[in-house]
Amino acid sequence: MLQINNLHANVGDKPILKGLTLSLNAGEIHAIMGPNGAGKSTLGYVLSGRPGYEVTEGSVTFNGQDLLALEPHERAAAGLFLGFQYPVEIPGVSNVQFLREALNAQRKYRGEAPLTGGEFLKVAREQAGALGMDMEMLKRPVNVGFSGGEKKRNEMVQMGIIDPALAILDETDSGLDIDALRTVGDGINRIMRKPDKAVLLITHYQRLLDYVKPDFVHVLDGGRITRTGGADLALELERDGYKELAA
């Protein structure tokens, strides 16, 4: 589904990704761990096409398409979703408005009919309910005044509504309380654990992986993948840290 080959990318003049190679097949969940500043969020931004991130070498194909040739909105319409490490607040735009516009823009791009207000609200209600989010929060401006954990939960409600083919989730577990971690983990499984979907799960902690069982765990260090293993690699990292690994 996603093939990243020898990817190099700069932020400004600073090289951050330095020859990153990674492949995800449909039906797989991959976890990425790695020290602060390694380039994990940068990878998410480069894949989603955030301005300011310049690819200097390498290629990325997504379902056979040249991903890097697409505009950010085209990438989203093609089925790519990014859950932000730090979700942005959008004052003046209600969550429901925002999500309905986003979903219908993507549907239009794919040649599908837009959902009516009533149809959309039904989907939104289902997804918010499954993730334990109050409908009142969906009416509020996007993320404005949400607690850290509420923002993360909101990202998952967005993902449930958009229903992407590939989700890159950047530290979706950070800031969640113990019960919310389970709810979000269950949500990721319910929405994304499907034969035609894939997930790239960026996390610092093994605990999310107790709920969302990864098929592969990768270490991203210094802008490239330095190690790949199974779910047990996360336990090993938790025990020994990254320094031990490098030694």
Ligand SMILES: Nc1ncnc2c1ncn2[C@@H]1O[C@H](COP(=O)(O)OP(=O)(O)OP(=O)(O)O)[C@@H](O)[C@H]1O
């Ligand atoms: N706009 C920028 N200008 C300069 N340096 C930047 C910029 N954005 C990112 N960087 C640098 O790129 C490196 C990688 O950052 P990135 O956010 O990808 O790390 P990360 O692996 O996600 O870390 P964390 O685990 O702390 O979230 C860091 O050293 C960071 O300071």
Ligand SMILES: [Mg+2]
């Ligand atoms: Mg990060």
